[in-house]
Structures are given as structure tokens and as C-alpha cells.
Amino acid sequence: MRILHTSFECYPVAKVGGLADVVGSLPKYQNELNNEASVVMPYYNNKYVNKSQLTDVYKGSIQLAAVSYEFQVKQLKSKDFNFNLFVISIVGLLDRENVYGYEDETNQYIAFQLSLLDWILHNKEKPEIIHCHDHHTSLIPFFMKYCNAYVTLKEIPTVLTIHNAQYQGHFSFDKLNLLPSFNHNDIGVLDWYGSINPMATAIKCASKVTTVSPSYMEELKEKANGLEGLLRSEKDKCIGILNGIDTNVWNTETDPLLAKNYTQSTIVSGKKANKKVLCDTYGLNPELPLFGFIGRLVGEKSADLLPSVFKEVLTNQEINILVLGSGHQEIEIQLEALKNEFEGKYNVYIGYDEKLSHLIYAGADFLIMPSRVEPCGLNQMYSLRYGTIPIVRRTGGLKDTVIDIGDNGFGICHDQASVWDISYSINRAVGLYTNTKLFKKTQKQIMKIDNSWNNSAQEYINLYKSI
Ligand code: ADP
Ligand code: GLC
Numbered sequence: 155m156r157i158l159h160t161s162f163e164c165y166p167v168a169k170v171g172g173l174a175d176v177v178g179s180l181p182k183y184q185n186e187l188n189n190e191a192s193v194v195m196p197y198y199n200n201k202y203v204n205k206s207q208l209t210d211v212y213k214g215s216i217q218l219a220a221v222s223y224e225f226q227v228k229q230l231k232s233k234d235f236n237f238n239l240f241v242i243s244i245v246g247l248l249d250r251e252n253v254y255g256y257e258d259e260t261n262q263y264i265a266f267q268l269s270l271l272d273w274i275l276h277n278k279e280k281p282e283i284i285h286c287h288d289h290h291t292s293l294i295p296f297f298m299k300y301c302n303a304y305v306t307l308k309e310i311p312t313v314l315t316i317h318n319a320q321y322q323g324h325f326s327f328d329k330l331n332l333l334p335s336f337n338h339n340d341i342g343v344l345d346w347y348g349s350i351n352p353m354a355t356a357i358k359c360a361s362k363v364t365t366v367s368p369s370y371m372e373e374l375k376e377k378a379n380g381l382e383g384l385l386r387s388e389k390d391k392c393i394g395i396l397n398g399i400d401t402n403v404w405n406t407e408t409d410p411l412l413a414k415n416y417t418q419s420t421i422v423s424g425k426k427a428n429k430k431v432l433c434d435t436y437g438l439n440p441e442l443p444l445f446g447f448i449g450r451l452v453g454e455k456s457a458d459l460l461p462s463v464f465k466e467v468l469t470n471q472e473i474n475i476l477v478l479g480s481g482h483q484e485i486e487i488q489l490e491a492l493k494n495e496f497e498g499k500y501n502v503y504i505g506y507d508e509k510l511s512h513l514i515y516a517g518a519d520f521l522i523m524p525s526r527v528e529p530c531g532l533n534q535m536y537s538l539r540y541g542t543i544p545i546v547r548r549t550g551g552l553k554d555t556v557i558d559i560g561d562n563g564f565g566i567c568h569d570q571a572s573v574w575d576i577s578y579s580i581n582r583a584v585g586l587y588t589n590t591k592l593f594k595k596t597q598k599q600i601m602k603i604d605n606s607w608n609n610s611a612q613e614y615i616n617l618y619k620s621i
Contacts, residue, residue, distance in 0.1 A: 157192070163195070178193075198251065242269045264293065283618045295359035299359050320379060358384070362620075367553075369394065450481045470581075480506060543597065565600075
């Protein structure tokens with residue numbers, strides 16, 4: 155089957171979070187199942203793209219209100235992936251260094267989607283499925299169904315995957331003139347609570363809607379930033395499919411970013427060597443259990459609670475904590491401020507660092523993930539694969555992938571996003587760490603869990619076949 159994934163992120167070309175990991179790995183696994191999956195994303199003026207080989211594929215032009223833009227589709231070739239990857243560049247709009255954060259982002263999103271459709275229109279071989287990821291590319295199903303220019307693409311089935319319903323991309327009807335022409339009787343399809351809401355529009359127009367875990371789909375029907383009623387009324391086309399991980403990239407035996415590679419049988423010495431490097435670099439004590447946190451420092455991840463949690467547990471327990479992340483400045487400042495108070499037991503790296511993240515998954519004893527909202531979460535799956543016991547709040551994908559050790563499982567789970575509950579879980583983890591036999595047995599056990607894409611990649615294919 156010819157599948158076209160459309161996304162603003164794709165690892166290793168451009169990554170902000172888990173969206174990139176999914177779009178960079180699902181097509182690989184789909185191709186291993188004898189499909190022809192490709193990815194189209196914007197062109198970024200970043201290190202990875204600049205060192206890559208780009209071949210011109212197509213040139214065209216699009217119109218945004220009164221301005222017309224020339225765009226170029228180029229194929230980016232690399233040994234890093236086994237699927238075709240195309241980037242779309244537009245001088246002054248889709249040629250920037252960062253993925254998000256620009257004032258004219260709505261124009262960027264619309265221009266990308268229109269260029270993509272224009273290219274497909276002129277391409278002889280059409281995709282058999284267009285799979286849109288998150289709100290940045292979720293006007294595509296509307297354009298294909300309702301806009302005169304793309305009416306010949308109407309029959310191609312579309313899938314929307316919601317990676318995060320917090321961000322819906324809505325913008326004011328004042329910008330309606332940025333969209334291509336359609337019959338104004340259909341204007342209600344774009345409308346959700348008085349603004350143009352791309353995610354809501356795709357929930358209405360796409361052939362199928364997926365979320366990245368079954369539990370998150372159920373949660374969204376109750377609470378989805380205003381989309382809950384819509385998801386309930388469209389429930390027959392909605393399904394939760396759990397993300398997988400790329401077990402070739404996330405492989406302790408071969409991961410080039412680790413200080414020492416290891417297997418299930420060399421886990422003790424392997425993790426010890428990685429922990430030592432982390433402790434030496436960040437001034438921590440390798441004799442104490444090491445708790446890691448990796449992620450965006452935002453409310454969704456309960457990052458605002460972390461400074462109080464860390465103060466509490468570092469005061470009462472002999473443990474190390476190492477944090478890697480960036481986000482709200484207020485949280486960054488509070489996390490930095492703890493460094494002086496708990497020197498030798500605590501450190502934080504504010505920023506994005508792929509190598510450090512791999513080292514933490516390998517060298518930490520526990521990974522803290524107390525998210526308020528977690529559509530799927532990949533960190534807990536990486537940490538399981540690297541033999542690091544996850545401490546999670548039972549929500550979304552965390553609930554679907556981690557079972558508490560008290561329920562014959564392998565992780566530590568709690569229900570509330572509160573300082574008390576998170577601290578209590580960390581205290582339970584310290585208890586587990588001191589039970590050396592059970593701790594080591596659990597470490598080995600979790601490395602064996604199969605969270606690869608093998609199952610879910612096939613589930614997506616079955617879904618495509620159904621439409
Ligand atoms: P989300 O997409 O909501 O941020 P996920 O758990 O799905 O959360 O994915 C996060 C991905 O981003 C993981 O691959 C994680 O290792 C990575 N990541 C998050 N923050 C950082 C950081 N500061 N440095 C390096 N990698 C990070
Ligand atoms: C989003 C979600 C995260 C999920 C990722 C990949 O960023 O916040 O939970 O794992 O998408 O689907």
C-alpha cells in the first residue's frame with residue numbers, strides 16, 4: 155500500500171518530542187510489512203538537513219490570500235531510514251531553523267499543506283492513504299473534501315492521528331482568506347466554538363481518527379480541551395493504537411550514544427558504567443540510587459510539581475536526581491535553584507541533548523514520569539528497554555504500558571498529580587532499590603518487554619485496509 159505520512163517533525167531530521175520519534179519509525183516498520191510508506195515534512199535550515207543530500211523532485215506555486223509563493227519538493231536521502239522522505243521548502247516561510255515558535259505559524263502550516271496537495275495533484279502516482287499527524291497537517295482532509303482545487307483527490311482516504319489534543323491549531327475566521335476557495339455553505343465544517351479549528355475539522359472530515367494509546371482515546375471522550383463532545387459523536391471512526399518504539403535505534407547492545415553497551419546478561423556492569431559517567435559528569439554519588447527525569451518542563455508533564463517533590467525527597471532520602479529538559483522559564487529557574495541546596499545529590503541540564511537522554515535511560519535506576527496528561531509517552535518505553543524502572547502516573551499511554559510491581563507488574567504507579575503522591579512513589583522506589591534481589595530481577599524482566607512497532611504497525615495497516 156502507498157502511504158503518505160505528513161508531519162512537522164520526523165526523527166532524525168527535526169525533533170521536538172515524541173511526534174518525531176513516531177513519524178521517524180512507524181513508516182520503517184510499515185515498509186518491513188511490504189508497504190511503500192513515505193514522509194513529507196517542511197524543509198528546515200538545521201544541521202541535519204544541511205549535511206544531507208537533497209534532490210529536486212517538484213516545483214510549484216501556491217496562493218495564500220493575495221500572496222503567491224513558489225515551493226519546492228526535494229527528496230532527502232539518508233542511510234538513517236528505509237523510507238522515502240520529502241521536504242517542502244518555501245523561501246521566507248518554510249526554510250527556518252526551528253520547528254515551532256514563529257508568529258506566522260498558521261501561514262506556515264497552511265502553506266505546507268497546500269504545497270503538498272498541489273504536488274500530489276500533479277503526481278501521476280497518488281498515495282492510497284494520506285496519514286496526517288497532529289493539527290499542523292490536519293486541514294488536509296478538509297481541503298481534499300471541500301476545496302474546488304483538490305476535488306480530484308476526494309476519494310483518497312485520510313487518517314488523522316492525534317498525538318496531543320492540547321494543541322489544536324485554532325485561528326480566527328479573520329484569516330479565512332488564507333484558505334483556498336470552497337462552497338460557503340460548508341463553512342461550518344471549519345468552525346469549532348467560533349474559530350477555525352484544524353484538529354476539530356479533521357475529526358469531522360478524516361476517514362479515521364486515531365490517538366496514540368487506547369486509554370488516551372477514552373480519556374479524550376471525557377476531557378479534550380473542548381473536543382470531547384465531537385469525539386463522542388464521531389466515536390465510530392475513532393480508535394486508540396498504542397505507539398511502538400524503534401528497537402533498532404533504542405538498542406542497548408548497539409546504541410552509539412552510550413558509554414558502555416550492554417545486554418540482559420551484562421546489565422549490571424553495563425548500567426553501572428553508564429551511571430558512573432553520569433555521576434562523574436554531574437557531580438553525583440554513584441553509590442546512591444539515581445532517579446532521572448527527561449522531558450518538556452510544562453504542566454502536562456507535572457513539571458511544575460517537580461521542584462517541591464525534589465526538595466521533599468532529597469531532604470529525606472539518600473538519593474541522586476538528574477533532570478534533562480526545557481520549557482517554562484519559571485520551572486527552569488526553580489529547578490536550577492535546587493542545585494546549590496543539594497550539591498552532590500542533584501543536578502539539572504536545561505536544554506535539549508539527545509546523547510544525554512540516552513545516557514540517562516541507560517544509567518539511571520528509575521525514571522520519573524508523573525504526567526498530568528500523557529497521550530502515549532515514549533520515555534517510559536525507552537526506559538523499560540534500557541532496564542530503568544519507570545515511576546508513572548496512571549494516565550493515557552502510561553496506564554497502558556506500565557503495571558505496578560504490587561500488582562505483579564514491574565513499575566511504580568500512582569494516581570494523583572500531587573507532590574505527596576509523587577514523593578510517595580519515589581519513597582517506594584527507594585524501598586525497591588534496597589531489595590537488591592527483586593530490584594535486579596525487575597531490571598532484567600523489563601528489558602525483555604516488547605514495545606516495538608511490530609504489533610501496532612500492522613494495526614495501522616488493518617485500519618487503512620478498512621477504509
Ligand atoms: P512528548 O512528545 O510529549 O514530549 P514523549 O514521551 O512522547 O513526550 O517523547 C519525548 C521524546 O523527546 C523522547 O524521545 C525523549 O527522550 C525526548 N526528549 C524530551 N526532552 C528531551 C531533552 N531535553 N533532551 C533530549 N531528548 C528529549
Ligand atoms: C505527543 C504526546 C506524547 C506521545 C507523542 C508521540 O507529543 O505528548 O505522549 O508519546 O506525541 O505520539
